[in-house]
Amino acid sequence: MIEGEYAVPPPGALADEVAAVLADRRGPGVETFERLLGAVVVHAYRDREALAVALGSVPREFAVRPDPQVACLAGFVGAAVESVRPGESWENAGAGWLELCQHAAVDYIAGARLGELRARLRAGDPVPFPLSVPSGPTGAVEPRHLVERLARYARLGVRPGPADLGQALLRCGGPVDGEAVRAAEKLDLAEGPRVADWLRQGGLPQPAGWRERESGAPERPSRRRGARVGRRILVGHEAIEGRGAFPRRFWSLFRKFEPGIPCPHGSLADFRDAHTIAALPWHPEIAAARLLTGVASAADQDGGRGAPAFLEALAGADGPAGPAVHLAVAYGLASVPRSDRDAAVQALLLLATRGRLDGGLLGRELAELVGLGTLKVALVTESLGAAAAVPQGAAPVWAVLAGALPGLLARTKPQALGALLAVAADSAGLSGARGGLPEVSTLAERPGSSRLLKEARRLRDTLAGH
Template sequence: MIEGDFAAPSPAALADEVAAVLGGRHEPGVVAFERLLNGVVAHCSSGREEVAAALADVPHGPQGWSYGRARALAGLVAAAVGPVRTRGDGEAAGAGWLELCQHAALDYVAGARIAELHGRLRAGDPVPFLLSTPSRATGAVEAHALVARLAEYGRLGVRPGPADLGQALLRCGGRIDPGAVRAAEALGTAEGPRVADWLRRGGLPQPVGRREREPGAPERPSRRRGARAGRRILVGHEAIDGRGAFPRRFWSLFRKFEPHIGCPHASLPDGRDAHTVAVLPWHPETAAARLLAGVASAADQDGRGAPAFLEALATTDGPAGPAVHLAVAYGLASAPDPDRAAAVRALERLTVRGALDGEALGRELVELVGLGTLKLPLLADSLRTAAATPRGAPGVWAALAPSLPGLMAGTRPQAHGMLLGIAADAARSAGARGELPEVTSLAVRGGSSLLVREARRLRDTLAGR
């Protein structure tokens, strides 16, 4: 039932791939991680002794590092090779769970699925394949594929795991074929009506978001570790209906999200990676909003970067709104080099798939620079890099064309020539035409300063000269 990149490898190949992940020092990608999860549970269902023998020599824990997905995979391997026993107290998915942080809602969903799989393997109650195994690298599950998997579960008499089914439903979205709805209605299983209704409504509703500026005056720059300057712009959203049909660990996702409420981040997994986006592949706005404060920390203080998260946000099929554009804005001015490079790639991907709102991105850049949150030299470096690429230049121009006056008004005069130069490069590469009155007024000035030269170059480019 699971084909293509996510199909379960042979037991021997599974052991080799698991050993490579657990012995490495990098997070496995979404495709590799999901394939291995599905492979472990599938082989435990068809031949537990064979897969246990193949995995027997694989270390049951990451070697010298602590990434969450590798630890989750190691736990499943331990459950697969260990003795079957009755599920004990505290081993059921969700037992003893306490919601600590509203920002970690997507981690809670992913953790619920892993806990459920671990419990079923330890109890000798495996499944032939995972309902939530993606159909695409973004994490999306095709509606027809989910219905076909449920039909096979029904034929085999297998009970779907609540967390596995819940994750599968969250991964369905977009334009759903009415034929998939009719097939779900005809399943004849207990899950059929719920799945049909979910698909009929198009999956999880897009929550109503709200852009919120952090209150207070910007702080002055400081060398104190952990200090930050400026003020952030974050995104919250209203509550989402329908949580009652999902396991309790999923409920945090459905609650109203208030981005300026503090929480004990240090005690929780960071979560800013492609796997987190793949939990809700049709809702990059929700993923970006929940983790935007962490993305911002790489720009306005000494926070850790999240390059994979930025790229994943831009690659999903869901709509890119304020939270995604803010994440790209913060990324373009992040201190870590990999984050800025990833933000450039994210800008390119949003542009190519027609999801970039250049005017919105430009507004965010103007306000964040004005608030002192984004450092102009880092931002300019990223924009210059993107403007030099055929895929990035149209996006840079789309953002700078409406925002140049605001950026120049909020920055030192010494930077104005630099900004005009980047805009001229982007406009030429993008084939832009038109006129910017502010640029024209600068171009007709006398003299040969950098500001005037770049204004003339931009004016001439827009005039097709």
Template sequence: MIEGESAALPPGRLAEEIAELCRRDDGAVLTFERLLNSVVTWSYRDREALVDALGPPAGASGGKAPLLRPRGGWLLRHIVSRGIQSARADEPGGSSGAGWLELCQHEAMDYAFGARTGEIVRRLRLGDAMPCLLSEASRPGGAVEPHDLVARLGTYERAGARPGAADLGLALLRCGGGPAEPGVVRAAERLELPEGPRVVTWLRQGGLPHPAWSRERESGEPERPSRRRGARVGRRILVGTEAIEGRGEFPRQFWSLFRKFEPHIPCPYRGLHCRDRYGVSVLPWHPEIVAARQLSDVASAADRDGQGDPVFLPALAMSEGPVGPAVHLAVAYGLAAAPDEDRLAAARAAVLLAGRDRLDGALLGREIAELVRLGTLKVPLLTASLRAAAAAPGGAAPVWDVLASALPGLLACTRPQLHGALLAVAADCALRSGARGAVPEVTALAERTGSSQLVAQARRLRDALAGA
């Protein structure tokens, strides 16, 4: 294997793993990226061997994939079936995106991901030399290690090949987390490719800057519940992001990521199911950008009959970059989602964040309390999700942190009788985590007369916090 070149599976093994990925419908980002790199590498090394092993899968390019926008093995089959065909003489080979039209600000990650796919297909059809995939993920969340990127560019240089604009663009977006090590920068400085100076600048600055954000609540007050199909009575809290400079050297399909995101602008093109682990992998160092653009979709699973995606929130939780209000709001909406699998995914995401010391329990608790007050989240669903999170190993302490912040606001909401079961979860967490201290609103409830579940659990929580 050439130094800096990713390992490519033998064609026969590659065919087997693509078929397996299709059978299980989806897979981990690293698995997909490894297989995609193998397709690219074998097309360069021995195109005939690739064609003999994979062939044109019947129906793969005919729209028969199980998803509207196929992922995993189905996308690999599409790339192979289209890429091994010879290009027409008049077929364009560029990927700058000239003439491309942005339809939806919410789908920016999908545009960038799709730009790389389209570029790979075009270059395969044209027979362009692609020794390896520059943007192949180095980590499970999609991040590319700086030294991997530089080594791959060295492979291109030795082969006399030019990087694809979308492939390099996605590799740069995935390469961040702070300035690269001096040795990696020096290696990049030795590259003679025309793209070398751009890569050096990117590595020195540490990747894509983090944009300023704004927390924005929908105007108006909660309405009375309605039985209208698809009606939404609550008010959402969303997050907007300011524009980011530096889009000019990226293909036009990437520019949406750099634009200002205005969360309350309606969009008729949404609902194409681009919320998944692959969208998260486009910006592994910027989960806040990803979460902000998908918050409305995540919220729709909680306050109306929206379609969920149980892999999205855990993927966000496993991102490399810093998390803030958008990620915590996404988890809050997910904890009260109507689909059971979405609530379990949100509980898992909360535990994952806590296990990586990235969960701000106080922030999540405040957002939950306000969204309940705004009529957007349902307390019984929240209770079930938090109970599931607390039952996970190491889950009791972070769930208590969330509830300690949420309970004062929740107990001030109407219909406090709904909160008896939630207080039971809080008491269990306090006992298991050894939490101490008083919550005045809980103490006030505990001092009431009567034996209702609400009062009984308030007394139990009060005593647990007192160490009694």
């Protein structure tokens, strides 16, 4: 039910691991965080006094850290070692919540689930284990695992928490598991019919989306504004049915998302990490769409903060990769922080390995963003060159450049593309690509001996099999 990388360690080992995480400013990965969180909940149910003794040795000076997962784990430690507050009602956790920003919709969901579990610890009404503990590294919950957990709740007479169950349902998806649906129909719980219907429909529907350019004529950065106006491509999505069955803190996710809506956050970096994707592993498009503004800031603002874990998690997610995911990778390939560029290269290669890369789409997005002045050609060239140098990297890089070069040659000063054409010629040769690009052939016919023209001729000849 809860095994593998999420198996619960004994109290002594748990205390050591929690202390190590609280002392580490980098914050835990998804697997570490979910495993330790689940372990605190499990041991609080089995023997709260023994858990309090074990966790009492954890240094409390580490209780406040800027990383949200570290702060959350510290809060769980506090709830586990403090005295029970029987007068508190965990059902009221988050009752005063107010939605401030749709960009943070996924963060609201994570906060609701964690707040509910912690409130149950404080109120002395623990659960045998969280329903939403992932079944694998992406954060996904296997439908059969969820049904097995709910059946155990029913046998023990434990009431599922609405936020914990809601997060578990959002982590279920993929092909319909008929056996799990039939088992859910037999659950001796009030939530059984709802869970069966959810699994029968394959989880949260994929909403229809659209891409749009930021409003306003393109402007260069200014000291007053910082960001480039009118130079970003963003993605929105339509409303999703079914929000009424979830707690109110989940409702932002179901609303229509319009990418141009004002945002009160100075930066969206706090929400851009692998934990964001793990909350919606079957819907990386939703997470990417809502956080593209923050991803773009690392590319078009020198002071932008990177999010390498977010980019790699997008590529490794279980759900489909569409325009938002490909745009996030495009911004990443030209991000100012090198860690983001490296992560975007890995994301590109992972998408290709898993058969989820649309090279033409990524190439067209790169061309348009370079044409708008959002991305720097030199950084795109460096990243694609690094990807092409990896074994089996030449083919996906060529697929991207085949989609990018027509637009780049039409929108960009050709003199800036000599090094990129060299990467294209190398990747085309290594991948055995054949065919032709009219724009490259036209350029190759020009007289001259510049690097640009030499590489255009080399690419033309490579594609012709010469």
